[in-house]
Amino acid sequence: MAAASVALCLSAGLNAGLNAGTARAEDGYDLWLRYRPVEAAALPAYRPHASTIVAAGGSATIAAAVAELKRGLSGLLAEDVTTGQIADGAVVIGTPASSDIIKSLNLPLAALNDEGFVIRTTSVGGHKVTVIAGNTDTGVLYGAFRYLSLIETRKPVDALDIADAPKLKVRVLDHWDNLDGTVERGYSGRSIWDWWRLPDLKDARYIDYARADASVGINGVVLNNVNAKPDSLTAPYIEKTRAVADMLRPYGIKVYLSARFSAPIEIGHLKTADPLDPEVRAWWKAKADEIYAAIPDFGGFLVKASSEGQPGPGDYHRTHADGANMMAEAVGRHGGIVMWRAFVYSEHDARDRAKQASYEFQPLDGQFAPNVLLQIKNGPIDFQPREPFHPLFGAMPKTNEMLEVQITKEYLGQATHLVYSTALYEETLKTDTFGQGKGTTVAKVIEGGIGNHALTGMAGVANIGSDRNWSGSDFNQADWYGFGRLAWNPDAPARAIAEDWARMTFSNDPAFVKPVTDMMMASRETVVKYMTPLGLHHQMATGHHYGPGPWVCDLARPEWNPCYYAKADAGGIGFDRTKTGSDALSQYAPDAAKQWADPKTIDPKYLLWFQHVPWTFKMKDGHILWDDLVMTYSQGVDEVHDMQATWASLRPYVDSQRFEAVSSNLRIQAREAKWWRDASIAYFQSKSGLPLPKGYAQPEETLDYYKSLAFPYAPGQGK
Template structure:
């Protein structure tokens, strides 16, 4: 329930976005009268752990900001509203309450209004200290979003075990596909200088339940596994540990050759296996709670087990054996495609991994992208989800907007994440599409009983003061964390919480702003890749439209590979008459995608090559519908600008102006996308523009001549 503020005053001080959703701005006098009597004292365990101390610091910081006064330290439950923190093992008072904590999973928490010795109190309890920290953040969120707290009784547990950010950060502090400045990790000054920002990073992640971070790029350098860099990673692990965040490293498969002096990296070679066991021992000696390795192998030129005639399972299991004595995991990426493979790129991951189901070690998890190509504005769900019941699969989403306008386009990814997680794989026990076999049920392990569950998001975080390159990009970090905790949560409700905490908890602001956020991703799809088109972006840097590119050595790097437009029609035929990629889905899904009348229009050109005059459900032909979608996307961005302008009185000047400037960029670039794509597809189709449609601003040659050699994140 969102409570509207009676009057919204202009913020007195401009903000730069550094505080993210943890701003803790003062509540009104009315809410202060309700909240303060219930949160005036803190009762901690007698021997607080570093994690409990982190919870204490956050509650003091949050309550001081929200209510104007820090809670006092208490030795027992007091009359004037005590917050009671702890576990049954650490707090006799919590133990005496006999709370229903057995139902909680690791990291779960319970927040309940209780009476102790005749005094009212609020218990924030868990079975482990990290659950107490998560519960403390949840309690603060209740206040930030102006929820009543007098009669609390709520419990929450993470539905997925491994909830990770993947940083594509390089040792020189560049960030592959990063649009928010340099890498946070100041490798040159580590381990001696530990930037206070590392703690703020940990605070933000803990507040949304993220419990792991992969520090370096999946296109890894072997140097990351040398003693010098292990010590640097250990320093970061020390900072993150109280916040429940474990450190992981991307491992380069041929590191035994590059830094170990071996002549091979064959996973079945005894010297290689011994080298990795020694390396794991070395890492765990420095980082006792090290999480494990993320591996990109035999993809885009990266070394891997196939270089030696071995399988992905052979490579993953070798690393798993090295980590197993320490409790570490191997996250083996299923993003594989090879330049010498003529198969449809969308089929290659399934083709390589499906036959290996059940051959991986117990501590191996396959990390699978949400779609079968590469983080496009829209893709159907990856066919591996639901197809490997004997091998744990974890989701890989991209939070950084490599294909969705970088930092300047407002594209809230909650609906994208939600669309994929809610998709029915139709691989239920009954063999029917009954809603019991969603992608979420695969990822959280409930469908197949996975021993390990996980979800990863490619981070959008850098050294920019606002962390993510724009204020609204912060929402994508936030919604990823919330959906990692509970993949069945609502993207709309999460957006409303984020808006309330990041700006102001006023329904007159939150409602329209959430409408704008929820429409934004569909707008991007429309002006970039409507009707199931994909990968029309500029090559290499992925900035701007370039559907005409057809000169690159590898076929699947050329946009023409994906749209296949010619004078007869457009789209990639993935039916049985084409690449037959539909056959990788369960039969009911395959039948739906293969049928022209049954495939959802949002995937139409992903699965079908159709003539330009193909009749659409709207009454337009395909060409007219394509042009209409490009226009609709550009028009939606113009509407977003108007919506934002109408909300100026709720937002401080600095953040309002930056967002307004970025929306202006987005509108200009949406028109560029619209004009360039229409000009190109008109040229190959020979079709005239529908009546009344504005022609592109420039001739096609103008758009083809645009070059961007210094686009960020390349």
Template sequence: MLARLFCRMIAMIGIVAMPPAMAEDGYDLWLRYAPAQPTAAQQISAHARTITAPGNSATIQIATAELQRGIGGMTGTTPALSDMIQQDALWLATPAASPALPVKLEGLGREGYAIRTLMLDGKAVTLIAGNSDTGVLHGVFHWLRLAQSGAALDRLDIRSTPRIGLRLLNHWDNLDGMVERGYAGQSIWDWWRLPDYKGSRYADYARANASIGINGTVLNNVNAKATSLTAPYIVKAAALADIFRPYGIKVYLSVKWTAPMELDGLKSADPLDPAVAAWWKAKADEIYRAIPDFGGFLVKANSEGQPGPQDYKRTHADGANMLAAALKPHGGIVMWRAFVYAHDNPDDRAKQAYTDFKPLDGQFADNVIVQVKNGAIDFQPREPFHPLFGAMPKTPLMMEFQITKEYLGQSTHLTYLGPLFEETLQSDTFAHGKGSTVARVIDGSLDGHRLTGIAGVANIGADRDWSGSIFNQADWYAFGRMAWNPDLTADAVAREWAALTFSPDKAVVDPVVTMMMGSREAAVDYMTPLGLAHVMGTGHHYGPAPWVSELGRPEWNPVYYHKADASGIGFDRTKSGSNAIAQYAPPIAKRLAKPGTTPERDLLWFHHIGWDDRLASGETVWDGLVHRYDRGVATVGTMRATWDSLRPLIDPERFAQTQTFLTIQQREAVWWRDASIAYFQSITKRPLPAGAAAPAHPLDWYKAQSFPYAPGNP
């Protein structure tokens, strides 16, 4: 009665009363299947009165259950399963079950799918077909994505196949449950209780990944423990593989190079030692007995203190090929990371991966793929694309993005990574002239490689919302969708995610997407404007610390990267400096050789610029730096105001979490801005531009901040 009285009062004063949104905690991700508006619900029901599916495999059972769950949630009516194709049915099909399919599946591979609305024996039917049950499952998730977002379902004619073969999450999860660079709680892998206890979360994890086309997962940290390869842990990994298999997902393991020495007392880990090769062959045989479809190994070697083949004066190719030989009889692959830098290399850290790997082009076995980070340093808010892309035409290269936001605000900053992914993938390497994009390098089309891959360092943890915040889920979603099709735009993916996660209502989608699409650039502005990089707090990587200079290795110190002095700021990577620009194709190197032809977003990455030099706007570098810090802070303020305006349209729980996190983000954006300006002003000795506020505290106050228990820091 009180509720009815409240609604009458609202109507009397002329305010439109919105139906209360259901409280949610984020666990359902983008697979909420919330009740659709009446017109949309009627459309869905009209095309899915029954479901006909081939056979009864575990994958097909998952596909039909997903359709029933999704359609039931959106319409209130669960479609029945039928052996016969009926009017307005969803028909799931493979050539094995239905040889005379009315669609062509050539070119779709094992994972692709076709969706078509058609007439079959006088009946209106929606066909979801694939060459395998996995392809059908991917098609089911696509159809449900369309239904949830309110798309028309009556004239579908869709063919989709993944452009990239390996689409993997890399979990930096440790055996003790801690996740390195994880900001969403402990690891979801309960190694202590595996293999016996297998909670529902593992299947929910696989379901979420299958819905966006991810087909593999590396279970453990690249800073691996040899224990991961012992018999008890192989059995635990096999238990997870059994859960993931029906979803089309394989498991992989990171391996420690010295495992033969640590586990079985070998005197060496030299890849050319026959005893070492025999050990790895026996270990591969053992793994495949437990996991017949095991994917292979991920290796971090000779980087950040990790052991590797260079300890024995062997090359990365020597090491990778030895492991590849052990895996090849089983169809396994080696993903060899190119993230290498060594304390005894005095050259520019940004050059080291290229220096190590470029001479090895063509020397790797055909089941080895080299995994390269998107940029040459370490997942910074912005980096130019890695110069190895386009420089190793005889070697398959695999992209490595970081979905977890080690340098982009960790769990609380809304910094949508879709634009970062798109910016990198669409960068032109000019390896074979214009149009030689990074996307074409990693999808194999540029150089004719069949082994192709992309990896994302996972942001998943045991938090109820999986990723530490609702908006961090968008980065997981964007990675999967853009791994399937690297030509998707960040804006299009953001629109999908917003519609699925909140509502397809434009009144929600448009402002949410506006926030998302400006958020990463805002973070670049308040953290690393004009091409600055690696100016964060060391160790925990939380917050600003451009003043740090006392760490043992030069490349661990922020001052190494910005090189600010009385004359100017920035790292000279031209011929007069480290000459890192020479690692790019000549057209790019020529453009980067001069400040005036270098994109301003990368200016200080490639050039040491005078404080009083002029930017394209006419303002000095110092004034432009300050204005960008201010712009970043102002953008976060606008994001907060936009989110506040959406209160009536978002459920209270997710609204409150995001509102709180945006408050944190604005406070920390100001902190980044003030600390950075205080430090750089102490060097440049120039006044702030007119209208710019002075930092709230003296520089020593910012230097004194300490965070001994920051999450994700081993």
């Protein structure tokens, strides 16, 4: 894209956001980049630091950094900020290659990677200035966003000495967006990618999307659904993808495409897609050449293969390594990568679904090409409210592994329920896999620490759509933000991330920040309690995954049925994954497995994931299992009411539009939490035959009533 065109798009995005800020200032569009004026009492601490921006370098990325600093500082300080010469309070940005000033300062950039930055308060020509420097223009952009976030969260900027760089190389959002504009598991409107009018229409909203991504260090976007259509790889769609890539590039973002494995047959007119067939390999090389001719910095392919009916190398009795390496060879000549999903299970495999991925992939350790990242979900089933970590983490030290988490809330109340999923991501990242000895946390694995891997990454299934507030609800924005922060630094604490988000999105007043942060940090545990307590999982209704459906047991494939996972009968409940059952426990390292092997000592949070126990099983707290189950469901409902009360008390700190929007969602969540509680208890009581513990109310309706509910038009089902 020509520099003039880039500048025009940057200006369009800036103006679109500014117009949103004046006309509909608090509708959620501005996300955490609101840049509202610093309160008068605090303003003197920030005003001397930002009247002038001194920028070196003429790239579109430097232009984006300048535009953001102008926008942010003029909003925060309520005064004009201009570009100019060195003066007291100036912000000086650039790289050693583009700026003689920055080169002369001998900043510690050599220790940082290409995306790292330094922010330092120093003196230049007798003037006290703030320097934002990087090894590349992208590093400068990240530093600019970090500097603005410090002011947004009211942190001191008088004596800065920050050096930071991302710990992961690939930090990517996976959009499950379809070419017809629908979004699979999307609950915030239609796709933001207007494939119908691309490449001609370059929506200014793409710039605001890119700004949000870059502000938290996200550097890649998969534009289309993993359940891919081959059309995405045809010439017209490559041209559309090029147009999006041109818009996102100044913000350090590469585009990727989900590739359908059978595309050589469907659009290449070959008779096979066998990865070992020379004609097939040649077709993928030619296709990669075509894409890179249009998009020289194209990131590569994301592939879902041999899973849930998707074609793959298994159709030709080949391994996942055979398939991934074929595609890696095609893009590798151009510097591209392949993210190969480990989410596989088959109706032809009678094993416990939780075992199938490890069974297929672990024996292939060391066989994947260096530019392949094995993309592994946080748990072995499917983005459940709580799962143990995936056994592949730590079990493949010779393979590049990246973590995949779900930002969109397919199983967590969709766009309505207030659930801070970043706490779930943190739980996974901090978990010790013991795969290569004590201390082999998931974070250490994906940082490349157990195999000295240079190619590292983390992916998040996006929750972004055409809704004005981007994510369907204001609090869902927190997980877009939180994902980016954890992808930059997998060791970052979820609580600190929540606090920063609350400050930037709503208010810096401590009377607001602490209760909201407390509420966010407790919210994930709350939803586990009213949906899937004590290790239950996949109890959602069929297809749309909206609401409870523990009774569903009549689907063609066993592993699609909630009853497959609960295994509730007159004798008890839970999935036996010990040696007496599916033995999925044996796929974990011995030190990890032993914590779940004994029903008497297991953390109750995982009891029914790994154990089938009687309804009268004596729990650690002295209650029988049935009583604890009822109590936990009920506690979850009570905690949602507590969230409502907390939010109601915060009305003085939030604009009326967003306050009412969150209040409405909490009312829905309270109603649906009770539905989950009542329907689940009604069903499981039909199996246990036991009375509810004293003081706990019976379900409001009959089991037949709950079974009769149907939702054929629930959102997010489009493929």
